[in-house]
Amino acid sequence: MRKLLLGMIMAFLVLGLSINPAAAQDQVQIKIDGELRNFSPGGRIADGRTMLPIRYIVEDPAVNGEAFWDPINYRVTIKTDADLFIFDINSPTAVVNGKAITLDVAPFIYQGRTYLPLRFFTEQMGASVGWKERENTVLINFNSDSLVMGYFYRGTLEELDHSVLTDVLFRWLETDGQGNLFYEYWSDNEGAERREAALERARQNGLRVHASVMLMGWNAAGRVQVHQLLGTPENRQRLISNLSAHAKQFGYDGINIDIEGIPADDRENFSIFMAELYQVLQKDDLTLSVAAPAKIAGSSWHMGFDYPAVGKSVDYLIIMAYDYTTSTPGVSAPVSWLEKAVDYAVSCMPSEKVILGMGLYGRDWNLDNNTKTTFYQHSLEALMNSSFDMAPGFDKVSYTPYIDYRDDNQKQHRVWYENSVSLGEKYAVALEYNLPGVSFWRLTGAFSDFYTMLGGQ
Known part of the structure; x- marks a missing residue:
């Protein structure tokens, strides 16, 4: 049985x-x-x-x-x-x-x-x-560029071998309120060797490489750092100079900006920063991309990110179309919401600048205490090999698969994840809007159905 x-x-x-x-x-x-x-x-x-x-x-x-x-x-x-x-x-x-x-x-x-x-x-x-x-x-x-941009975060060399990849965004850089540039991880001598090996592997596979720098403003301390950086011209210029020099030193093809939780008061400052950075990188023949919060027309969320203004100063705007639900049990990226986010983006800038960002992970929700853990490909394999009683399902409203099960303590769980059908439906949105491609967070732990869906390995 x-x-x-x-x-x-x-x-x-x-x-x-x-x-x-x-x-x-x-x-x-x-x-x-x-x-x-x-x-x-x-x-x-x-x-x-x-x-x-x-x-x-x-x-x-x-x-x-x-x-x-x-x-x-x-x-x-x-x-x-x-x-x-x-x-x-x-x-x-x-x-x-x-x-x-x-x-x-x-x-x-x-x-x-x-x-x-x-x-x-x-x-x-x-x-x-x-x-x-x-x-x-x-x-x-036939008119699509077919970009597939994967974020590399604490990953392995083997993750850079997927045949569908065209670009890798190496998310190992951080900045601060002063515009300094430093490594979030792999910062010692051994780490430098690992970074060099990863860049070399990507280039051997014919992939374009981008340096991704992050600054999170989701808490009070982070918002202070974001404001110091964006609101001070000297700090903005310091970061721009650091990024330009870093890209030249290590031979990157582009820069990816991932500044999140931007306060509404820094809306104009962020747009100015992106315009200043774009001007410098264009002279260096470097691509500029930016990770953008998913926005819906008429919504008051994420007021610090001005889509039309930023869209003028980037080669690619990557919509982070995931984490729709984080505080209560639910799906990460309902397809109708994702469609609205793409629709808003292409109303603000040419569609050839918009990249659909997909989350290749899920959430395992404990329904008895309303807690969650992130759910990856290896989590799916472990669950399938467990002795738990499981009941799979598919929600046709959000177009997302799920698995219900009880753990060893008889706690009820629901896992929302992604498979070839749900991912294919999201990819279809990118094709319908004639976007140049898709991006995803992240290479490590990504659901393998993504690569299968794209016809690769």
Whole structure:
């Protein structure tokens, strides 16, 4: 019985909720670069993958290719401006520009039409592909930069090997009210060697590296430091000079600012600081990004962060679209709230500056005493291997999975976490708004479904 229960739970964790493939066959919609394509017949679901008639793929303006059919060998050859694809019907192997690649689902013929795996084909052409489950819609963006920016915090070298990464934000720097720059951790000689090794590993993997500096203003002492820094021109300039020199010394590609809990009285000061920093970094040919609190139109929260003003002085604004609920049991990032946060951001600046920040962790809430612990991938694995009685579920309002269980002391818990379905729905928001990419906190402990959802490792 226990093996059966674990099997059922693991299936639920992977799928998030049950889908009836037969019911979905004729309901799959496809959006390419934000425009709905009215294909008839539409896409079909095969083994969890969207298959589309070859004619629709090749003739679409975004592809603009030619297809050639070999009836003897049951083979399809597709030529585009830059690529050559060869598909054999019912074969799990395709040849792309002379290289054999294994497919998740083989091409097939149905009612006289040849169906190809849509995601594989479009990703090979450099597109970003997502699945919006709430609307049974495939989202394909050829105009996206496909950035995946991960925060590195007390991490390991192996975490820098994920194939989906494009950028790493090394969050190991701190500042203070005087604008001094120092390391939060790894500050001794051994730490310097670890930092050097991490930067080298990232560069070996072709990743862009950014130095992330933080200052937290969430308590009284922190707010004093934030005000001293932002409200004093000399202190702002000291930090700017320190950041510029640090980036040059260690060869960073960019700087990431993570100043949180900015008082409303320092709203203008922070905007001025970002403008001053941006001007200096542009001369150094360095990218400037900023971690921004998730804001909703009309809300009075986070008045110290002026989206329109800051948006003028950054290359990327990373919305920290997580920690929606921290004091009472609940989800970290309901998808409707996340959509509103992105909608507000793109109303304040060009969408190509907005990065959707995702939290790749969950919360384990003790419902009897209203306490919580942070829940990571290893926490999920430990829970699944425990002897606790568990009941998985999926909240369709927030689009978030959960697990209910009782601990050894018979205390009732609810774990809110993320899986491929919930993360895919969030990623779909980035695609729908044509954002240049996503960011996430953090590499250490991140739910592995994130990498799977993006088609990587």
